[in-house]
Amino acid sequence: MSSSLEKNMLILRSSDGEEFIVPEVVAVMSKAIKNMVEDECASNTIPVPNVDANILAMVIEFCKKHDESEAEAASDLKTFDSEFVNRGQEALYDLITAANFRDVKELLDALCQNVAEMIKGKSVHHIRIQFLGYQLFEILTSNFIWNIWCDRDFD
Amino acid sequence: METRSAKKKRLLKTENETETGEDWISDLPDAVLHHILFLLPIKSIAQTSVLSKRWRSIWSSFPDLDFTTTTNSVGHFSSTIIKYSSTRKRVHSPLAQGMDFIIPVLALRDKNSDLRILRFCAQLSFSRLNSLIRCAVRRNVQELDIEVATDDYFNLPRCVTTCESLRVFKLKSRYPGFRLPPLSIMKSGFQSLHTLSLSLVILYQQSSLVDLFTESSFLFSRS
Numbered sequence: 001m002s003s004s005l006e007k008n009m010l011i012l013r014s015s016d017g018e019e020f021i022v023p024e025v026v027a028v029m030s031k032a033i034k035n036m037v038e039d040e041c042a043s044n045t046i047p048v049p050n051v052d053a054n055i056l057a058m059v060i061e062f063c064k065k066h067d068e069s070e071a072e073a074a075s076d077l078k079t080f081d082s083e084f085v086n087r088g089q090e091a092l093y094d095l096i097t098a099a100n101f102r103d104v105k106e107l108l109d110a111l112c113q114n115v116a117e118m119i120k121g122k123s124v125h126h127i128r129i130q131f132l133g134y135q136l137f138e139i140l141t142s143n144f145i146w147n148i149w150c151d152r153d154f155d
Numbered sequence: 156m157e158t159r160s161a162k163k164k165r166l167l168k169t170e171n172e173t174e175t176g177e178d179w180i181s182d183l184p185d186a187v188l189h190h191i192l193f194l195l196p197i198k199s200i201a202q203t204s205v206l207s208k209r210w211r212s213i214w215s216s217f218p219d220l221d222f223t224t225t226t227n228s229v230g231h232f233s234s235t236i237i238k239y240s241s242t243r244k245r246v247h248s249p250l251a252q253g254m255d256f257i258i259p260v261l262a263l264r265d266k267n268s269d270l271r272i273l274r275f276c277a278q279l280s281f282s283r284l285n286s287l288i289r290c291a292v293r294r295n296v297q298e299l300d301i302e303v304a305t306d307d308y309f310n311l312p313r314c315v316t317t318c319e320s321l322r323v324f325k326l327k328s329r330y331p332g333f334r335l336p337p338l339s340i341m342k343s344g345f346q347s348l349h350t351l352s353l354s355l356v357i358l359y360q361q362s363s364l365v366d367l368f369t370e371s372s373f374l375f376s377r378s
Contacts, residue, residue, distance in 0.1 A: 093179040100187050112187065115180070116194035124202055132178045132206060 010037070011045040012060070018053035019045065022060055029063040031103035051098045055091070058084075059098055062107050085114040181209045188213050196224040201260070216268035222257055222275035258283065261290045269320075274300040278329075281309040288312050295320040304329040308357060311335050316344030327354040334358075 010027045012020045028034040033046060048056055062084055069077050087095070092111065099108040119127060128134040180188075192200045192213070197220065204214035257275055264270075273291045284303055291299060292314045299321060305328070313336050315324065324345070326333070332355040335341060345351070 089179055093182070096183060096187055100184060108187070108190065112191045113194060115191045119191070119203070120195055120199065124205055127203065128206060131180045 012056060013045055013047045014051055014053040014056040015049050016052050018056075020053075020056060020060055022064075023067075026060065026063045026067050029067065029104055029106065030059075031105070033102065048102065050101060052094075055094045055098050058091070058095060059102070059104065059107060062110075063104065066106055081110040082114070085110050181207065185213060185216065189217055189219070192217060193219050193221075197222055198225055212265065215263065215265040218269060218271035220257075220260065220270065220273050220275075222277075257287060258290075261287065261294075264294070268294075270294040270296040272296070272298040272300070274298070276302040278304040281305050281307065284309065285312050289314055292318045292321070297321065298323040300325040302327040302329065305331070305333075307331065309333045313340060316340055318344075319346055321345065322347050323350040324348060325350070325352040327352070329355070331355075332357040 008024050009021050010024050010033075012022055012027060012033075014020070024037065027046070028037055033048075036046060051059070065080055065084075066077065069080075085092070085095075092115070096108070096111050096115075098104075099111060118130075122130070183191075192203065200217060201214060204211045257277070270291055273287075273296050275287075279287075284301075284305065288299070288301075289312060292312075296318070297320050299315070300323070303326075308331055311326070311333055315321065316336055317340075334357050335353075
């Protein structure tokens with residue numbers, strides 16, 4: 001720890017070996033990293049296994065924005081969040097697993113909210129086609145009666 | 156040599172992947188799926204249980220049961236209660252029937268998974284209320300948030316006071332009210348509680364609630 005700059009910066013290494021220099025305040029938005037830093041078991045470089053450079057960059061972008069904009073209007077941050085999470089399904093999956101595994105609460109909340117919005121108001125058939133990759137005829141033949149029963153209203 | 160059905164399957168599979176993508180959502184950890192589902196009304200959550208075996212187990216272990224998100228709104232509830240209390244006769248409201256599914260939902264849950272939140276708003280008999288509360292306590296519930304109207308006064312089940320996992324307890328009686336267990340039991344109970352909200356308590360052979368707050372230890376350290 002030679003200078004104050006180094007002291008407040010951490011290096012995160014993604015699963016494919018790329019390194020990111022991140023301010024400590026941003027890095028510790030991940031509770032998993034925070035615990036490592038607090039327990040002083042983190043050297044200067046913190047490996048982030050299971051998260052590739054592409055996803056790690058996105059997560060860091062999100063955390064930086066949230067760290068900077070604490071004073072900013074909450075509505076601005078909300079717009080940023082909804083634009084940030086609006087991604088393809090593959091990236092969504094990787095982001096969710098990264099946020100969950102590294103315990104980044106704000107990111108996980110925003111992502112889960114997004115997925116919930118995607119599911120909201122959809123019928124079981126629709127969810128099957130959109131998310132579970134079912135084909136229409138599979139749906140018609142499987143659990144047909146059960147679906148009818150479950151689609152009816154409780155009241 | 157490829158059979159005809161295998162070929163059909165293979166073609167379908169590739170078609171599937173390009174058009175709709177694979178099933179990434181079911182691969183998420185249980186806790187994340189619970190997190191996502193918690194943002195939906197409980198009826199939609201229950202409906203996802205038919206998607207697949209995986210989703211059935213997600214539903215049967217779902218820890219945050221909030222029945223106030225069903226279509227029977229609180230506004231509807233209050234109007235039936237007013238009617239109920241003014242005539243003092245049993246009114247078979249749609250709400251009373253609509254809430255009958257709380258007990259089956261609890262009964263069909265995975266036996267080993269704990270409850271975190273149980274929240275409902277209903278008009279029901281004391282025996283049903285009692286069995287609901289007992290069931291929740293057995294599942295180590297952490298937050299009980301109940302708003303009820305019953306036929307008659309009821310006694311708060313003692314198991315609530317001895318429940319070690321309970322952190323938030325809110326009980327609102329719309330009509331006619333409820334009695335608390337004797338002070339001696341209340342004093343030693345509620346070991347993990349940090350939020351307590353009671354409404355329409357009937358003090359029967361008990362001087363006042365103040366005794367509870369001054370004599371018990373939990374509220375000093377936690378409120």
